[in-house]
Amino acid sequence: MKKITAFIIALFIITGCTQEQQNKIGHSLQNITGVNGVVDIYSGGKLVMRFLKVDKLTTAHGTDDNKPRPYRYGYGYIDKNFNYKVDKDEKKVYFEVTNYETYIFYENPLK
CATH class of the missing domain: 1.20.5 (Single alpha-helices involved in coiled-coils or other helix-helix interfaces)
Structure with missing residues (x-):
């Protein structure tokens, strides 16, 4: 009750x-x-990089003026072979995506 x-x-x-x-x-x-997010980055219409186990993308802000910057950052595992799985040789890294890149952030379909 x-x-x-x-x-x-x-x-x-x-x-x-x-x-x-x-x-x-x-x-x-x-x-x-927790979010089991995936970030796909495209160039020329082709998938060029994928990050796995991304909790969130954070908009960067200036240190002195606290104004939003034209990029987002996060932490995730590089999916070198695009198989939606973290393999032994795939490490967790810091990454940035600019507002000028084509990227998609979504939940991993192969949880």
């Missing part, structure tokens, strides 16, 4: 929030539960 009551209260709180606030709540939940 307590779980149902807590759920109903949470539902009222969420529906009273703006869309942006709901998105922030959703992202917070994803950060707790």
